[in-house]
Amino acid sequence: MTKYFDRLVAHWASHFGSLPKLPRPENSEHPMFVQPPDAEDWIQWRPVARTSHDELLALESELGLSLHPSLRDLWGSYWFGDIGGRFKHWFVEIDGVYPNHDSFGLRERLIGYRRAHDGLEKIPIGLESTRDLLLVVDNATGQVEIEDYERHTFEPLAANLAHLIAGLRLTKDIPA
Numbered sequence: 001m002t003k004y005f006d007r008l009v010a011h012w013a014s015h016f017g018s019l020p021k022l023p024r025p026e027n028s029e030h031p032m033f034v035q036p037p038d039a040e041d042w043i044q045w046r047p048v049a050r051t052s053h054d055e056l057l058a059l060e061s062e063l064g065l066s067l068h069p070s071l072r073d074l075w076g077s078y079w080f081g082d083i084g085g086r087f088k089h090w091f092v093e094i095d096g097v098y099p100n101h102d103s104f105g106l107r108e109r110l111i112g113y114r115r116a117h118d119g120l121e122k123i124p125i126g127l128e129s130t131r132d133l134l135l136v137v138d139n140a141t142g143q144v145e146i147e148d149y150e151r152h153t154f155e156p157l158a159a160n161l162a163h164l165i166a167g168l169r170l171t172k173d174i175p176a
Contacts, residue, residue, distance in 0.1 A: 008020060022096070024042065032079045071125070082126070124147075144159075
């Protein structure tokens with residue numbers, strides 16, 4: 001994650017003259033957010049190392065599941081905004097991890113996914129935006145896949161999250 005964040009911050013600085021930006025969340029009083037927001041109410045953000053994993057452990061306990069270690073690393077290491085880029089011929093977006101936002105929306109996402117799929121064998125982490133499909137991680141193997149819910153298919157994308165994130169290409173025309 002650290003290498004990706006270094007690339008992301010450098011990309012934004014060289015192409016946009018700022019840190020990455022996102023629409024200002026309700027509670028933006030956290031070191032992750034660089035004040036003040038701009039005129040359109042977008043706020044810059046920087047990744048900030050997390051010091052506690054209690055939220056994640058409580059969520060696993062509540063839902064009666066054990067997350068794949070790569071998911072614990074993704075959601076437990078930093079606070080960060082949505083990230084993404086090109087991977088092979090796909091454009092992927094990974095949902096951010098925001099402080100003070102009810103386990104960063106993950107609880108609701110997992111409950112909704114479990115309801116729709118009768119289980120949590122796959123864990124949603126974001127989107128493949130060229131076709132508006134879900135990006136999921138196989139909770140047993142850690143493989144990253146693209147889910148087509150309508151067709152009930154899962155297309156392998158990357159062997160694991162580390163491979164996916166290391167391979168994300170940032171482009172000038174697509175802020176990640």
